[in-house]
Amino acid sequence: MRTLKYAILGLLNQKEMTGYDLMKQFESTLCEFWSAKHSQIYPELKKLTEEGSITYRQESSDNGLEKKLYHITPEGQKDFMAWLSSETPAQPTPKDISRLKIFFCSCLSPEERKFMLEEQVHRHTARLNHLQNNQKKFSQVPDSASDEFGDYLVLMGAIMREEMMIEWLKKSISLL
Numbered sequence: 001m002r003t004l005k006y007a008i009l010g011l012l013n014q015k016e017m018t019g020y021d022l023m024k025q026f027e028s029t030l031c032e033f034w035s036a037k038h039s040q041i042y043p044e045l046k047k048l049t050e051e052g053s054i055t056y057r058q059e060s061s062d063n064g065l066e067k068k069l070y071h072i073t074p075e076g077q078k079d080f081m082a083w084l085s086s087e088t089p090a091q092p093t094p095k096d097i098s099r100l101k102i103f104f105c106s107c108l109s110p111e112e113r114k115f116m117l118e119e120q121v122h123r124h125t126a127r128l129n130h131l132q133n134n135q136k137k138f139s140q141v142p143d144s145a146s147d148e149f150g151d152y153l154v155l156m157g158a159i160m161r162e163e164m165m166i167e168w169l170k171k172s173i174s175l176l
Contacts, residue, residue: 004036004044005053009080012054012072014147019045019068029151032131032158045070053079102172114176121169128162131155 011017011025019042026036036044048054053076056068072080098120105113135155142148 002044002047003034004040005048006080006083007034007036008041008044008048009053009072009076010084012070013077013080016069016071018070022070032154048076052076110176114173117169117173117176121166121173124162124165124169128159128166131159131162135159 007026007030008022011022011030017025022045023036023038023041026034026041030036045054049056049070052073054070054072056070058066059069061067101116102120105116108116138148138152138155142152
């Protein structure tokens with residue numbers, strides 16, 4: 001399954017965007033759960049155009065160059081909605097190098113173990129602060145019918161994930 005296809009269709013279902021705008025969405029809003037590189041986005045846009053799922057119009061940009069403004073077609077919207085409403089099987093647990101190292105931490109000295117765990121607390125605390133700062137863009141919980149509602153839910157989940165990770169790491173340190 002070309003999941004990137006549906007991520008792009010979903011973004012274009014919200015509003016028209018250039019390839020650059022799409023890339024920025026992957027770097028900001030979607031980065032908490034999905035990633036795509038410039039080298040993946042543009043070939044996918046070409047495929048989606050060829051398939052008739054999206055189309056574009058050329059516009060002049062501020063610097064005088066032409067840019068493509070993509071939008072979803074009715075066919076693309078139908079395909080996206082079918083994908084969105086289909087069953088999602090449970091995903092395998094993602095690989096996590098830090099947890100793998102913690103699994104083998106008994107090979108380290110007590111001081112090295114404590115340092116490893118404290119370093120992870122520091123990293124996850126910085127990540128939590130970043131996410132909480134991103135949450136400031138919402139003055140309140142968005143209406144459930146708005147395009148921002150899903151963004152809010154995913155951000156809330158990412159904050160909770162980091163809070164639980166920090167709690168687990170601190171409890172692990174207390175067991176040393």
